[in-house]
Amino acid sequence: MNRMVLIVIVVIAVGVIFFLMRNASGMDQSQLKEKIDSGALVVDVRTVAEFNSGHYPNAHNIPVDEVSKRVDEFGDRNQTIIVYCASGGRSGSAKSFLESIGYKQVINAGGLSNMPKP
Template sequence: MNRMILIVIVSVAVLFIIFQLKKTSGMNQSQLKEKIDAGALVVDVRTVAEFNSGHFPTAKNIPIDELSKRVDEFGDKNQTIIVYCASGGRSGSAKSFLESIGYKQVINAGGLSNMPSP
């Protein structure tokens, strides 16, 4: 019985990760660059340590676990916001959260490696 529960939990976790990864925008780097050049807010939702080890040059670091406490830092709910993390999972969660509180133009860029060259 315990083995069955473990299999179910692992299966649900894998499906959740796959679902989060599929929530990326599908935009290529040149499309993301156009949005950034037009004034999009870029937010890195990784931990401070991850951010300090390398990040997109204009990114603001708001770790996923601080998102709800720092909502005021996102500004106008109509502006374009690009979120990214390491692989797209946390940024997918950030996108969903921001949309749930009224932000209209949130783009999940996926991982840092998906971000364009500055």
């Protein structure tokens, strides 16, 4: 019986670790890193003040409330775009908007803390 409890605990722990390594898109940090290394556009949709307090290297700052006015800065609608914010809510909104106007490869990375190490 004790062995079965231990197995269940290990399975749950592995599941929690796996879940925490994933972001809003369902990708883990290594998959995001591959996309970034392959030239994905990284966009921080937080406010200018949040961006200035720290951001992902080479990220572009387009606050979520400016996304619709600055669409031309996202470039080709077929390129991979990774959006992030503080927790994933604003980047989820940006992703939905971009997809609604024809962007095909938009990834919501969630929060800055979900981004891979540079």
